[in-house]
Amino acid sequence: MKNIIVGGGRVGRELAAQLPESVIIEINAGKREKLSELAGVDVIIGDGSDEELLNRVGLDNVRAFILLTSNDDVNYRAAAIAKKHGVPKIIVRVEDPEDRERFQKLGTEYIMFPTKIVANLIGDLLHSGAGETLSLFNKLLVPILSENTVEKAFKEALLIASVARAEVTAISSTDIDNQKMKSQAKEMGVPLKILLEEEKLGSIIKKHLHYPGCIIIDHVKEHSYYPDCVIIDHEELGILDKLFKRSVVLRLIKCASCPVLVARTFRYYERIIALLDSSEISKSVGRYSVQMAHLCGADLHLLILENVPGERIDGIKKMGEKGNVRIIEKWIDGNPMIEVAKEVKSGDYELAVIPWRGTGVVGSDLIRKIVNDAPCSVLTVV
Amino acid sequence: MPMILSPYFPLFAIVVFAFLIPILSDRIGVPAVVGEIICGIIIGRSVLGLFTGEEEGIAFLASFGFIFLMFLAGLEIDFSQVEVQGAKLFMFGTLVFLLTLAISMSLMHQLGYGFYMALVLSTSSVGVIVPAIREQGLLKSEFGQRIIISAFVADFTTMLLLTVHTLYHEEGISWEMFLMLLVFILFFAVYYFGKLAIWRYPERLSKWFKSGHPSEIGVRASFALLLVFVVLSDVVGVEAILGAFLAGVILSLLFHGGTVLEQKLYGIGYGFLIPIFFINVGMQFDLWALTRGWIYLVPMLLVIAFVVKIVPSLFFIAKYSLKDSISAGVLLSSRLSLIIAMAAVGLELGFIDTAMASAIILLAIITSIICPTIFRWMHLDK
Numbered sequence A: 001m002k003n004i005i006v007g008g009g010r011v012g013r014e015l016a017a018q019l020p021e022s023v024i025i026e027i028n029a030g031k032r033e034k035l036s037e038l039a040g041v042d043v044i045i046g047d048g049s050d051e052e053l054l055n056r057v058g059l060d061n062v063r064a065f066i067l068l069t070s071n072d073d074v075n076y077r078a079a080a081i082a083k084k085h086g087v088p089k090i091i092v093r094v095e096d097p098e099d100r101e102r103f104q105k106l107g108t109e110y111i112m113f114p115t116k117i118v119a120n121l122i123g124d125l126l127h128s129g130a131g132e133t134l135s136l137f138n139k140l141l142v143p144i145l146s147e148n149t150v151e152k153a154f155k156e157a158l159l160i161a162s163v164a165r166a167e168v169t170a171i172s173s174t175d176i177d178n179q180k181m182k183s184q185a186k187e188m189g190v191p192l193k194i195l196l197e198e199e200k201l202g203s204i205i206k207k208h209l210h211y212p213g214c215i216i217i218d219h220v221k222e223h224s225y226y227p228d229c230v231i232i233d234h235e236e237l238g239i240l241d242k243l244f245k246r247s248v249v250l251r252l253i254k255c256a257s258c259p260v261l262v263a264r265t266f267r268y269y270e271r272i273i274a275l276l277d278s279s280e281i282s283k284s285v286g287r288y289s290v291q292m293a294h295l296c297g298a299d300l301h302l303l304i305l306e307n308v309p310g311e312r313i314d315g316i317k318k319m320g321e322k323g324n325v326r327i328i329e330k331w332i333d334g335n336p337m338i339e340v341a342k343e344v345k346s347g348d349y350e351l352a353v354i355p356w357r358g359t360g361v362v363g364s365d366l367i368r369k370i371v372n373d374a375p376c377s378v379l380t381v382v
Numbered sequence B: 001m002p003m004i005l006s007p008y009f010p011l012f013a014i015v016v017f018a019f020l021i022p023i024l025s026d027r028i029g030v031p032a033v034v035g036e037i038i039c040g041i042i043i044g045r046s047v048l049g050l051f052t053g054e055e056e057g058i059a060f061l062a063s064f065g066f067i068f069l070m071f072l073a074g075l076e077i078d079f080s081q082v083e084v085q086g087a088k089l090f091m092f093g094t095l096v097f098l099l100t101l102a103i104s105m106s107l108m109h110q111l112g113y114g115f116y117m118a119l120v121l122s123t124s125s126v127g128v129i130v131p132a133i134r135e136q137g138l139l140k141s142e143f144g145q146r147i148i149i150s151a152f153v154a155d156f157t158t159m160l161l162l163t164v165h166t167l168y169h170e171e172g173i174s175w176e177m178f179l180m181l182l183v184f185i186l187f188f189a190v191y192y193f194g195k196l197a198i199w200r201y202p203e204r205l206s207k208w209f210k211s212g213h214p215s216e217i218g219v220r221a222s223f224a225l226l227l228v229f230v231v232l233s234d235v236v237g238v239e240a241i242l243g244a245f246l247a248g249v250i251l252s253l254l255f256h257g258g259t260v261l262e263q264k265l266y267g268i269g270y271g272f273l274i275p276i277f278f279i280n281v282g283m284q285f286d287l288w289a290l291t292r293g294w295i296y297l298v299p300m301l302l303v304i305a306f307v308v309k310i311v312p313s314l315f316f317i318a319k320y321s322l323k324d325s326i327s328a329g330v331l332l333s334s335r336l337s338l339i340i341a342m343a344a345v346g347l348e349l350g351f352i353d354t355a356m357a358s359a360i361i362l363l364a365i366i367t368s369i370i371c372p373t374i375f376r377w378m379h380l381d382k
Helices: A010-018 A029-036 A051-057 A072-084 A097-106 A114-129 A147-151 A153-164 A178-187 A201-207 A215-222 A239-243 A248-255 A281-296 A310-322 A336-345 A364-373 B009-028 B032-043 B058-076 B079-085 B087-110 B115-122 B126-135 B142-171 B175-200 B202-209 B217-236 B240-255 B260-283 B287-291 B297-310 B312-318 B322-332 B337-349 B354-378
Strands: A002-006 A022-026 A041-045 A062-067 A090-093 A110-112 A139-143 A167-173 A192-197 A229-233 A260-263 A271-276 A299-304 A327-331 A351-355 A377-381
Touching: A002 A010, A002 A072, A010 A022, A010 A029, A022 A029, A022 A051, A029 A041, A051 A072, A062 A072, A072 A090, A072 A097, A097 A110, A114 A281, A139 A153, A139 A215, A147 A153, A147 A178, A153 A167, A153 A178, A153 A229, A153 A260, A153 A281, A167 A178, A167 A201, A167 A215, A178 A192, A201 A215, A201 A248, A215 A248, A229 A248, A248 A260, A248 A364, A271 A281, A271 A310, A271 A336, A281 A299, A281 A310, A281 A351, A281 A377, A299 A310, A299 A336, A310 A327, A336 A364, A336 B175, A336 B202, A336 B240, A351 A364, A364 A377, A364 B175, B009 B032, B009 B058, B009 B260, B032 B260, B032 B354, B058 B126, B058 B217, B058 B240, B058 B260, B058 B337, B087 B115, B087 B142, B087 B297, B087 B312, B115 B142, B115 B297, B115 B337, B126 B142, B126 B322, B126 B354, B142 B175, B142 B240, B142 B312, B142 B322, B142 B337, B175 B202, B175 B217, B175 B240, B202 B217, B202 B260, B217 B240, B217 B260, B240 B260, B260 B337, B287 B354, B297 B312, B297 B322, B297 B354, B312 B322, B322 B354, B337 B354
Parallel strands: A002 A022, A002 A062, A022 A041, A062 A090, A090 A110, A139 A167, A139 A229, A167 A192, A229 A260, A271 A299, A271 A351, A299 A327, A351 A377
Antiparallel strands: A260 A377
């Protein structure tokens, strides 16, 4: 299985260096020499949106088709051809955020907006100099429960940290490949601190599941560390675990005083949904969701569950305007519990921002269900 | 006789009164329910003797109105508040109720009455208490929630104990007593599968709750659920009102209220069936039985009704002032639907006689008027 990268610019080169079994298609023959230096990478000079060329390269045995040219039209045509040939994973870099809908209609799974992310980052740098913007995600904590976490929650933490310019602290154990984590963090330019435990973290937590506080949070407090957000893996629960409430994730969310993100997406979010009601906590839900949408250059869909004071929605919109976030309001007609389940399960979003405690219109049972079973990442706000 | 003119005449008269009473009650400043009972007394056997309440159709509609009232009582409980405030409020409510029951039992025993009367006097009325608290702007306060949850615990536990007591009285301790568990098993099964359905099939359920479904399928489903519980309760010998109440609780737990469907059910209940029940209660009220040497019953019950609620409410003193604690006790002393229901059940099963049943109804009328008034007066300076 190979990866096809269309566009041999800096990003393309960086990526090909990480993915040795790759084919790079570059239109500019002058770049051939530089690209040929990459070990294990085939370089083809030509138009990446030319179907004949793509057929020659072969689209049958492709793991991922990655479009990185700075021309949205080329990317669009190439993505359409790959879609037609049933390539399982198509990742597109889109320059103009207004092109989003065109790519979404095409059904491409992964769309990235580097322009928007970079613009937002630079905007933040300028603002923070004047003390105007305070990021809500400066210190991220990732409990490394198993090797899988390095691939999942840790990866999602690095993505967020890279755009939020945050530091990541990982609580890990000696059986985990900590060197791999260090190199991943270094590649993404994220400061990483590892707190090592001798015993496996998963076993420590399970052992202390009925401890009055949360063993992870209390442990880092001993190091005078107070995270802004804890990022943890999605957890598979059996019937007995559900019955006896043996959920590590729910236990952690229950006693953490900061938001907890259950990682399931492992990439930048494009569409974020936030549940908004008339309770006080919805202010925080609004703040965190705008911040996350701002960092990832995502669209924010506000699911308004009941009569929310107009000034609250206006406040969120203002935050959105300031953070260059497109906000889409959606008022519910029908039962909020059912509509929330419908929206969150729709697969249209990469992140759901939800209030943790039951707030009136959405019961805590449904909140727990979303945390355990939603198809997207979930950020619980307390 | 006008009744001969049309079999619908009694219903016609009742619905016209049901229409006029809220307008008049509003002017006088008494709850509409009280107006309905007083109207029933006037047109019933005690005063004008126009109707007996036993007319064909009226008796059935009144009895179904009673079941529907209990269904709506369950539906009106706001479980989200319990979720937000946690179990400690429930513990507090239970403590208050246990002390109420203990004092009630001891006083009733001294006066030569049995356990049934102790139960009757332990009831409260969520229906009277919630509007009074809302009027004072205390609905979202912890004080307000404490009172509401104490009233809810009192009503629910009394209803449960009423069922156990009735079964014990009729069958003694027999295996049939355990049949009542079937109702609770059904309750948990419907709740569990309902939750599952919301998560698994939100699209299908969604249309039930939206306005304008041509077949009003949501209303039909609610009636079906109500009747399943009522019929099962009847079959296993449990009070039908408990089944109806549990059906309402399920809807409240699953869907958390605030829906178009709920408004439609309120419309059917409070707009048609429930006034028939309360007017019928008045029609069957035996004023003369009270005056035949039993009039002392009312002041006696009134004093006990206040004592059994105010003394336990002194628990409020741990967090609130003495005046607030007493005001909570006074408000918890209001009784209406459930106590009237218990009078009806007690009369039917022979636990109490007609004079006592009438005294209980009069107690309900008096407390539902004066308790919210005293509560309002005690909170005037705030």
